[in-house]
Structure formats: C-alpha cells, structure tokens
Amino acid sequence: xxxxxxxxxxxxxxxxxxxxxxxxxxxxxxxxxxxxxxxxxxxxxxxxxxxxxxxxxxxxxxxxxxxxxxxxxxxxxxxxxxxxxxxxxxxxxxxxxxxxxxxxxxxxxxxxxxxxxxxxxxxxxxxxxxxxxxxxxxxxxxxxxxxxxxxxxxxxxxxxxxxxxxxxxxxxxxxxxxxxxxxxxxxxxxxxxxxxxxxxxxxxxxxxxxxxxxxxxxxxxxxxxxxxxxxxxxxxxxxxxxxxxxxxxxxxxxxxxxxxxxxxxxxxxxxxxxxxxxxxxxxxxxxxxxxxxxxxxxxxxxxxxxxxxxxxxxxxxxxxxxxxxxxxxxxxxxxxxxxxxxx
Amino acid sequence: xxxxxxxxxxxxxxxxxxxxxxxxxxxxxxxxxxxxxxxxxxxxxxxxxxxxxxxxxxxxxxxxxxxxxxxxxxxxxxxxxxxxxxxxxxxxxxxxxxxxxxxxxxxxxxxxxxxxxxxxxxxxxxxxxxxxxxxxxxxxxxxxxxxxxxxxxxxxxxxxxxxxxxxxxxxxxxxxxxxxxxxxxxxxxxxxxxxxxxxxxxxxxxxxxxxxxxxxxxxxxxxxxxxxxxxxxxxxxxxxxxxxxxxxxxxxxxxxxxxxxxxxxxxxxxxxxxxxxxxxxxxxxxxxxxxxxxxxxxxxxxxxxxxxxxxxxxxxxxxxxxxxxxxxxxxxxxxxxxxxxxxxxxxxxxxxxxxxxxxxxxxxxxxxxxxxxxxxxxxxxxxxxxxxxxxxxxxxxxx
Numbered sequence: 001x002x003x004x005x006x007x008x009x010x011x012x013x014x015x016x017x018x019x020x021x022x023x024x025x026x027x028x029x030x031x032x033x034x035x036x037x038x039x040x041x042x043x044x045x046x047x048x049x050x051x052x053x054x055x056x057x058x059x060x061x062x063x064x065x066x067x068x069x070x071x072x073x074x075x076x077x078x079x080x081x082x083x084x085x086x087x088x089x090x091x092x093x094x095x096x097x098x099x100x101x102x103x104x105x106x107x108x109x110x111x112x113x114x115x116x117x118x119x120x121x122x123x124x125x126x127x128x129x130x131x132x133x134x135x136x137x138x139x140x141x142x143x144x145x146x147x148x149x150x151x152x153x154x155x156x157x158x159x160x161x162x163x164x165x166x167x168x169x170x171x172x173x174x175x176x177x178x179x180x181x182x183x184x185x186x187x188x189x190x191x192x193x194x195x196x197x198x199x200x201x202x203x204x205x206x207x208x209x210x211x212x213x214x215x216x217x218x219x220x221x222x223x224x225x226x227x228x229x230x231x232x233x234x235x236x237x238x239x240x241x242x243x244x245x246x247x248x249x250x251x252x253x254x255x256x257x258x259x260x261x262x263x264x265x266x267x268x269x270x271x272x273x274x275x276x277x278x279x280x281x282x283x284x285x286x287x288x289x290x291x292x293x294x295x296x297x298x299x300x301x302x303x304x305x306x307x308x309x310x311x312x313x314x315x316x317x318x319x320x321x322x323x324x325x326x327x328x329x330x331x332x333x334x335x336x337x338x339x340x341x342x343x
Numbered sequence: 344x345x346x347x348x349x350x351x352x353x354x355x356x357x358x359x360x361x362x363x364x365x366x367x368x369x370x371x372x373x374x375x376x377x378x379x380x381x382x383x384x385x386x387x388x389x390x391x392x393x394x395x396x397x398x399x400x401x402x403x404x405x406x407x408x409x410x411x412x413x414x415x416x417x418x419x420x421x422x423x424x425x426x427x428x429x430x431x432x433x434x435x436x437x438x439x440x441x442x443x444x445x446x447x448x449x450x451x452x453x454x455x456x457x458x459x460x461x462x463x464x465x466x467x468x469x470x471x472x473x474x475x476x477x478x479x480x481x482x483x484x485x486x487x488x489x490x491x492x493x494x495x496x497x498x499x500x501x502x503x504x505x506x507x508x509x510x511x512x513x514x515x516x517x518x519x520x521x522x523x524x525x526x527x528x529x530x531x532x533x534x535x536x537x538x539x540x541x542x543x544x545x546x547x548x549x550x551x552x553x554x555x556x557x558x559x560x561x562x563x564x565x566x567x568x569x570x571x572x573x574x575x576x577x578x579x580x581x582x583x584x585x586x587x588x589x590x591x592x593x594x595x596x597x598x599x600x601x602x603x604x605x606x607x608x609x610x611x612x613x614x615x616x617x618x619x620x621x622x623x624x625x626x627x628x629x630x631x632x633x634x635x636x637x638x639x640x641x642x643x644x645x646x647x648x649x650x651x652x653x654x655x656x657x658x659x660x661x662x663x664x665x666x667x668x669x670x671x672x673x674x675x676x677x678x679x680x681x682x683x684x685x686x687x688x689x690x691x692x693x694x695x696x697x698x699x700x701x702x703x704x705x706x707x708x709x710x711x712x713x714x715x716x717x718x719x720x721x722x723x724x725x726x727x728x729x730x731x732x733x734x735x736x737x738x739x740x741x742x
Contacts, residue, residue, distance in 0.1 A: 136705045140698050140699075141702060143701070271623060274470055313482055313487075316478075316484070316486075320478045323474045331467070
C-alpha cells in the first residue's frame with residue numbers, strides 16, 4: 001500500500017509537466033489549428049529563464065580579501081555579488097537562493113514576448129498551409145531555438161537549486177497514518193504539483209468564467225461566425241498563443257530544481273507530450289490534463305522493481321505502448337472529438 | 344531505355360554519370376590548396392551520401408507519394424543494421440547476404456508496424472510510427488541487450504568466426520564482396536589532385552542506382568498513381584470502390600525495405616551498430632533530407648541527403664582560424680566582427696545552420712531544392728526569351 005501511494009506521488013510531478021505542456025499544445029491546436037512542434041522549446045526557454053535570472057542575481061565583483069590566503073600564500077580573491085552590497089549579505093544571499101521562484105515573475109514577460117513574436121512572425125503565415133508544413137517549420141524552429149540556447153549556455157546541464165526552505169523532503173506517510181519514513185516526498189515536487197494544479201485551474205477558469213475566455217471558446221467552436229459578429233478573433237487567438245507559451249515557460253521554470261536544465265530537455269518532453277496529447281484526444285483540454293497525469297503515474301508504476309521483474313524493460317516503453325493501445329482501440333483518444341486532424 | 348521515358352532516362356543517365364564520377368566531381372580542389380577542406384571526395388563521406396540517399400528515396404516513396412508522414416523511419420534502418428551485422432557475425436563476411444537479410448528484416452518489421460499504424464492517418468500516424476520507433480530504441484537499449492549489445496552496440500570481434508568465411512585466428516574479419524574488401528581503395532594522383540576510388544563506395548553507389556531506378560519505375564507505374572490518389576483524396580478513392588489500405592501498407596513496407604537496405608549497407612561499410620541509429624532524431628534527419636531536397640520529386644531526396652551530409656561534414660570542420668584566413672583581406676576590426684558574426688554557425692553550431700536553412704526552405708520553397716532549381720531555370724528561361732524578344736523588336740525597326 002505504501003509503495004503504491006509512493007508511486008502515485010512520484011508520478012505526479014512528471015505528470016504535472018506533461019499535463020502543462022500538453023495543455024499548452026492543445027490550446028494552440030484548438031485555437032489556431034496549428035501543430036506546434038516548437039512547444040518543447042518554449043518549455044526549455046522557460047527553464048533557461050530561471051538559469052538566466054540565477055546568473056543575473058549572482059553577478060559579482062571581485063575583491064581581494066587580505067585576511068585570507070590561498071594555498072600558495074597569496075591574498076585570496078573573493079567574489080562578492082552586487083546584491084550583498086545593496087541588501088546586505090544575508091538578504092542578498094536569500095534573494096539569490098530564491099532565484100527559481102523569482103524567475104516566475106521574470107519569465108512571464110519574456111514568454112509573452114517570445115509567444116507574440118513566434119505567432120506574429122512565423123506561425124501566422126502557416127494557417128492555410130497543410131499540417132505537415134506546420135509540423136516541419138515548427139520542428140525547424142525548435143532546432144534553431146535549442147541550438148541558440150546551446151550556444152549561449154553550453155551543452156551541459158546547469159544546476160539550479162530550489163530555495164533552501166524547500167530542499168528537504170517530508171514524511172507524507174505520517175499524515176495518512178502509516179509508519180514514519182515509509183512515504184517520503186520531496187517538498188519541491190509537492191510544490192510543483194500544486195503549482196501545476198493552480199495554473200491548470202487558472203487556465204480553465206479563465207476560459208470558462210471571463211468574457212475573453214467565452215469569446216475564445218466560441219472562436220474555437222466556429223471561428224468564421226465569431227469573426228462575422230465583428231470580433232477580432234485573430235487578436236484573441238494571438239493572446240491565447242502567448243498564454244500557452246507562458247504556461248509552457250512556467251512549467252519549465254518550476255521544473256529546473258527537479259532536473260537540471262539542458263538544451264535538449266524541450267525535445268525530450270515534446271515527444272512524450274505529443275503522445276500525451278494524442279492519448280488525451282487532440283483538441284480536448286481536459287483530455288490533455290487527464291492523460292498527462294495518467295501517463296506520468298503509469299510511468300512511475302512501471303519503473304517499480306516488482307513490475308520490471310515481471311516484464312523487463314516495461315518502464316522504457318510503457319507510455320508508447322499505452323499510446324498505441326489507446327490509438328487503436330479509441331482512435332480519437334480518451335476525450336477527443338470527432339473529425340479533428342483526421343486527414 | 345529500360346522502360347523509362349525520355350525525360351526519366353535522361354535524369355537517370357545524369358545520376359549514373361554523377362555517382363560514377365563522384366570521386367572526381369567532389370574533389371575539385373587540389374590537395375594542398377586552402378580550399379581542400381571543401382573536398383568531399385573521401386570514401387567515408389561519399390559512402391554516407393549514397394547510403395542516406397537510399398534512405399531518403401525510400402522515405403520519399405512513403406511521404407512523397409502517399410502523404411503519410413512517418414516520424415519513426417530510423418527504426419527500420421536500425422533493424423536492417425542489426426540483421427546485417429548478425430549475418431556477418433554468424434554466416435559470412437560477404438556483404439551480399441548481410442544486405443539481403445537487412446532488407447528482409449526491415450520489410451518484415453515494416454509490415455508489422457505498417458499493419459497497425461496505417462489504421463490511422465494524419466498526425467496520429469506520425470505519432471504511432473514515432474511511438475514504435477522510440478519503443479524499439481528503448482528496447483534495443485535495455486531489454487534486448489543480448490541481441491543488440493545495448494549501449495555499446497555490436498561490432499565484429501576477433502572471437503567471431505563466421506561459418507562460411509575463414510578468418511585467421513585472432514584477426515578481426517573485414518567485410519568483403521567475394522574477396523574484395525570494402526575498405527580497399529585505389530588512389531589516383533594527378534597533378535595536385537588526389538582521387539580515391541573506394542570499393543565500398545562503388546558497391547553502395549550501384550545499390551543506390553538500382554534503388555533509384557526502382558523508385559523511378561514505381562513513380563511512373565499504375566501503383567504509384569494509386570499512391571498519389573491516396574495523397575490527394577483518399578475518401579474519393581474509397582468511394583470509387585478501391586480499398587486504399589493495401590496500397591499504403593505496400594508503400595510502407597517498400598520504404599521500410601529501402602531503409603533496411605541503407606542500414607545493411609551502413610554495416611557493410613563500417614561494421615558496427617548502436618541503438619542511437621534508431622533514435623527519433625535520426626528519423627527527424629531523414630524527414631529534413633526529403634523536405635530540403637523536395638518531397639515527391641525523384642531526385643530531391645538524394646540531393647537533400649547529399650546536402651545535409653555535406654554540411655554536417657564540411658561546416659562542422661570550419662573553425663575560427665579558417666575564418667580569419669578568409670577575411671584576412673579586411674581591416675582588422677571588420678575581420679574580427681565578421682568572424683564573431685559567423686562563429687555561432689560553424690563548427691559545433693552546424694545544427695543551427697541546418698535549422699535555419701531548413702526553416703527558410705519550408706517557408707519560401709515548399710518544394711525544396713528541386714523547386715528552387717526549377718524557379719531559377721524558369722527565371723533564366725524567361726530572361727532569355729525576353730532578351731530574344733527584345734533583340735528581335737530592337738532589330739526590326741532598324742530594317
């Protein structure tokens with residue numbers, strides 16, 4: 001029982017990342033009708049926003065500390081971050097430590113700008129082209145974006161730790177009445193899951209309860225009619241694209257303490273997220289979220305030692321296997337509508 | 344000629360001449376000149392040109408004709424490679440059984456995957472093929488290690504003793520064709536030029552020519568017409584009482600067999616395999632090749648494969664020193680600036696160049712290099728005609 005709960009919890013954080021990316025993909029597909037292969041790159045750009053902010057905050061000046069010497073007997077050079085000068089050593093250090101949560105604020109304007117630039121600069125011209133062309137041009141864009149990141153940040157993963165307050169893990173089992181140390185779960189993963197839930201709820205609430213969201217939903221159902229009613233639906237769809245980019249970017253920012261970001265993390269997640277979208281049903285927002293968590297949890301169950309002992313290698317292929325089974329038995333995915341992307 | 348019409352026969356002849364004379368054509372610069380780094384006439388690269396050419400031709404039969412975008416084609420390349428290397432390890436070091444085995448196994452896998460995947464179309468088909476390819480990659484990497492060698496892959500080792508070839512004790516067997524070793528080459532030195540004629544290259548080139556010929560025949564056959572009908576309007580095809588599924592399945596199997604041939608040849612040239620050959624980036628690469636050259640055209644994929652492999656080898660070899668040499672004629676400040684600008688695009692950054700070129704092609708030239716060539720040709724044609732007209736009009740009043 002403990003093991004099962006632990007696996008569900010373990011699946012939640014990866015599932016949250018899948019769900020957030022798949023949600024953005026579905027938003028873009030539902031509104032603009034574009035299959036965005038560059039969505040993983042947006043996730044990666046978000047992660048590198050956190051890295052950039054961390055580096056910006058730790059910008060430092062070099063001073064010679066006369067009181068200390070290095071092993072050769074020379075005076076030691078010490079880097080003092082500018083933040084120490086401005087806020088004092090303690091407050092400065094804690095700001096640096098909190099760079100990942102702060103990066104949420106930092107990344108929103110960046111992701112909005114990136115999203116706008118992508119939609120207005122490139123994707124706008126591809127509405128009328130076949131889906132294959134859209135896939136290919138965004139695939140090319142993804143390569144370009146990830147190579148640019150690689151050029152500036154190098155090929156190695158860059159560690160971006162969570163704030164010290166959240167680095168430990170807590171005993172989840174005690175809460176449920178199990179023995180101590182049976183179900184131990186890192187704080188940050190719990191935060192990531194809650195964060196994902198808040199974002200998902202926010203997006204759904206935005207679509208469901210605001211006038212803007214109502215217009216967007218109407219546009220998703222019948223774009224032409226909404227346009228004829230005198231509403232500039234293109235402008236609203238562009239804003240939705242920026243929001244989708246933001247969702248992917250925030251998912252990336254918060255994911256950095258779980259996995260150190262590297263330049264190809266976007267592509268790694270993208271392939272799986274597409275599988276998630278297809279399993280959930282192309283064009284269905286609840287389907288994307290559901291399938292994201294479902295596949296995340298299934299993956300973590302499949303990597304249990306007992307399961308691997310029965311079916312070796314299952315942890316590597318479970319997601320693809322599920323995708324194949326779902327596509328063949330329920331061709332439109334779990335919650336897909338009829339006639340979406342059929343030809 | 345050979346059942347081809349005049350235009351195709353012309354194209355085929357040009358391709359034959361180009362591939363046969365490739366060691367000359369790809370080595371236009373003398374050995375010791377500064378431009379020698381642009382030479383592509385060394386065996387390893389030429390072999391890759393033709394092998395990836397075969398791979399791209401096969402992919403084009405599926406995507407170009409039926410419009411089914413497979414994102415997992417590298418899996419068949421990998422299966423073909425593994426089958427070929429096991430033939431070499433167990434049966435004989437002769438490459439022919441290995442290549443044939445590669446084709447057969449890839450065809451069988453293509454049949455299996457195609458049977459499942461063809462039930463869906465559009466992006467679902469892409470995701471299904473991608474899922475199969477990623478599954479075979481993951482399996483080759485982990486569970487199937489006894490067969491695939493896992494992370495290290497498979498090589499021919501000194502301990503291997505193929506049944507039908509006699510390898511001296513403790514020596515690593517080399518791939519051959521009835522005694523002609525793949526690595527053996529004849530070097531011809533004329534003036535400052537050095538031309539290498541490699542046995543492996545010519546064997547691969549002959550395979551490529553056969554593959555190319557078959558693809559021409561396929562494009563022009565009634566079967567090819569059916570595949571085009573699948574692409575343009577599958578529903579209408581079904582309404583006329585034709586079942587389109589066997590056709591798409593056949594196209595899938597054929598293109599899988601082409602990939603198997605390419606995989607078998609890869610093993611024949613360089614006797615090793617690793618699972619990374621099946622990774623989805625490898626599948627993406629063949630998509631890039633076909634698009635870059637021109638999907639649905641005969642020669643396009645080969646051009647695209649050649650261009651990508653050339654860029655990969657040549658651009659990644661350029662470094663800052665070479666750039667400084669090129670821009671040495673400029674004033675120092677401008678020279679450094681130019682090197683600074685170009686630096687991200689060369690060496691390790693060649694993927695960036697590839698991505699940009701690819702995007703530009705998709706945006707401005709959806710038909711790829713072939714369409715670009717046609718446009719330039721038309722431009723010149725029109726200019727000539729316009730000039731001729733201008734001349735004739737200019738001349739008439741003078742009379």
